[in-house]
Amino acid sequence: MSDFLLEVEDLEVHFRSSSSVAKAVNGVSFTLNKKETLGIVGESGSGKSVTATALLRLIPNPPGKIAGGRILFEGKDILALSEKEMRSIRGNEISMIFQDPMTSLNPVFTVGNQIIESIRTHRKVSKKEAKKAAIEMLQLVGIPEAEKRMDMYPHEFSGGMRQRVMIAIALACNPKLLIADEPTTALDVTVQAQILDLMRHLQDTIDTSIIMITHDLGVVWEMCDQVIVMYAGNTVESGDVKTIFDRPLHPYTWGLLDSQITSDSENEEKLSTIPGTPPDLREPIPGCHFADRCPYAQEVCFSKKPELIEVEEGHTVSCHFQTKEKRLKRKEKAYHG
Amino acid sequence: MGKYIVRRLFDLLPTVVVVAIIVFIITRLIPGDPAAVMLGPQASVEDIEALRKSLGLNDPLYLQFFHYVIDLLQGNLGVSLTYNEPISHLIMERFPNTLILAASALVIAIFIGIPAGIISASKQNSLMDYAVMLVSLIGVSMPIFWLGVMLVLYFSVNLGWFPATGMGSMEEGLIPYLKHLVLPSITLATIPMATFARITRSSMLEVISQDYIKTARSKGLGEFWVVCKHAFKNALTPLLTVLGMQISMMLGGAVLTETIFSWPGMGRLIVDAIDKRDFVVVQGTVLFIAVIFVLVNLFVDVMYKVVNPRVNYSSSKGGTK
Numbered sequence: 001m002s003d004f005l006l007e008v009e010d011l012e013v014h015f016r017s018s019s020s021v022a023k024a025v026n027g028v029s030f031t032l033n034k035k036e037t038l039g040i041v042g043e044s045g046s047g048k049s050v051t052a053t054a055l056l057r058l059i060p061n062p063p064g065k066i067a068g069g070r071i072l073f074e075g076k077d078i079l080a081l082s083e084k085e086m087r088s089i090r091g092n093e094i095s096m097i098f099q100d101p102m103t104s105l106n107p108v109f110t111v112g113n114q115i116i117e118s119i120r121t122h123r124k125v126s127k128k129e130a131k132k133a134a135i136e137m138l139q140l141v142g143i144p145e146a147e148k149r150m151d152m153y154p155h156e157f158s159g160g161m162r163q164r165v166m167i168a169i170a171l172a173c174n175p176k177l178l179i180a181d182e183p184t185t186a187l188d189v190t191v192q193a194q195i196l197d198l199m200r201h202l203q204d205t206i207d208t209s210i211i212m213i214t215h216d217l218g219v220v221w222e223m224c225d226q227v228i229v230m231y232a233g234n235t236v237e238s239g240d241v242k243t244i245f246d247r248p249l250h251p252y253t254w255g256l257l258d259s260q261i262t263s264d265s266e267n268e269e270k271l272s273t274i275p276g277t278p279p280d281l282r283e284p285i286p287g288c289h290f291a292d293r294c295p296y297a298q299e300v301c302f303s304k305k306p307e308l309i310e311v312e313e314g315h316t317v318s319c320h321f322q323t324k325e326k327r328l329k330r331k332e333k334a335y336h337g
Numbered sequence: 338m339g340k341y342i343v344r345r346l347f348d349l350l351p352t353v354v355v356v357a358i359i360v361f362i363i364t365r366l367i368p369g370d371p372a373a374v375m376l377g378p379q380a381s382v383e384d385i386e387a388l389r390k391s392l393g394l395n396d397p398l399y400l401q402f403f404h405y406v407i408d409l410l411q412g413n414l415g416v417s418l419t420y421n422e423p424i425s426h427l428i429m430e431r432f433p434n435t436l437i438l439a440a441s442a443l444v445i446a447i448f449i450g451i452p453a454g455i456i457s458a459s460k461q462n463s464l465m466d467y468a469v470m471l472v473s474l475i476g477v478s479m480p481i482f483w484l485g486v487m488l489v490l491y492f493s494v495n496l497g498w499f500p501a502t503g504m505g506s507m508e509e510g511l512i513p514y515l516k517h518l519v520l521p522s523i524t525l526a527t528i529p530m531a532t533f534a535r536i537t538r539s540s541m542l543e544v545i546s547q548d549y550i551k552t553a554r555s556k557g558l559g560e561f562w563v564v565c566k567h568a569f570k571n572a573l574t575p576l577l578t579v580l581g582m583q584i585s586m587m588l589g590g591a592v593l594t595e596t597i598f599s600w601p602g603m604g605r606l607i608v609d610a611i612d613k614r615d616f617v618v619v620q621g622t623v624l625f626i627a628v629i630f631v632l633v634n635l636f637v638d639v640m641y642k643v644v645n646p647r648v649n650y651s652s653s654k655g656g657t658k
Binding site for chain 1: 547548549551552553554555556557558559567570571644645646647
């Protein structure tokens, strides 16, 4: 058995409509060690959330379908498990928190009920014990007067507090892996920082691995050990955080980094953007998916798909001009539009 | 909550007063002379005049209304012109029959319509979904009188399984009693059942794509619990509105169903009363039905709060927060 907690190999997720198939995830591979945090970055529609949802086999079918690849969780092939076995993993060994805490809690049940339900689904404990555990969870995620708040409904909580409740639900059974799908996107900046702090603290407390899905590179820098950069259903670059920030190689990663606001950005300076939009995944694309928007693209990029190759240890990139032998020179302000 | 119910019960008063006035006026506007109808075509003008006088029909309208209100305040709905019995007796005699019919129809409608809607929504675009939607479309479009007659033709006349008309009595035993109930209940249940199925489906479809359903699945809950607990409770609000309307209508007397099956309920009582120009009965029964409507609506409003904690009745205006 491998040492990895999670191994994803060539994952493919397709969404079928009456006339076409959209390849939302197209051969994504990565590994995750125990207690490690992996960031999956990319813009909307890059397939990062679909990848995460596929890990729990929660892709709505139809129209979605995991069309290929392998997902090994502690050596178990997730895709080969029965639905019943899968349910015993969801919320127990792998948990998930979602982007919008305003909509991801059920409005008609009390917060306590929703945490207790999570505990009692996987643990054979009495209602009383589950309630005690739920109160402890609420205290752990920093909700004051936890006992009183158990009987309150989600609408009586603020956004940040609701996300804390979501985290309490997700961590109620001490999962080995927590998938956080843009957990701070819908929150105020100050609350974002609190939630990230909380997640980091809890990761240390309960020794869980985290997959952090985000489009915010700041969050990746703060939280993650490893990063994969996704574009249009493909991995375009991956490596450890320091490498990706210090020596990014893919033009898309450059674009993402350029579009960040940094503390030394000048007031008058225009924010960089990557012009254009991601390609329509229902259409066959013979070349590099990013070629249309890439300021460095040449003829070969439109006709041949680049392989994902390891250019240095632990650092992979998928670009015709970034290989062990040759390097592309990064232009200043290539994305200034 | 308790305060809210008390306040709503007080709100009942103006509603009842307005209904009383409207019913009083309308029954006086119906053409035809009750005295003439009661005495039949052979009666002499003098006899009719004498009867009109004894019934107080010659009094000016305001005086008639005054007497009517005084009686109402004493809890007296009046005495029927044709049955010669107090209206309250007539209602107490007929209403339980309507209640039995409505309750059994409601049970059928709820226990078939709602699960059908749930299954249909959770298997959207499947053969099952199409089948449920087709059947429910036929259900809502079918005229009750036609359906009733067809059921009688097939199950009573051809097969002889169930009696065609009338309401059995418990003295004959439970089975014959229930047999009398089957066809009228099915007839009365058809439209509500189809309506429930359609409303449940559309409401469930809206809920099932929500994030909290994804959360419920990601917790490891089985699909049955996800749908029946997490989705259904959220989908209940629009269903309650329709449920309230259907219950009110059924309790008000299913005029067509009761007529087809000669069911001695409120619906028949009203139709007969209109036929015989017995406006005292019409007045009393319509007023009674109005009160039932208001009470059922109050019940539905309270249920909104039970199923949806976001409904806030504590503010002066009520409504949702």
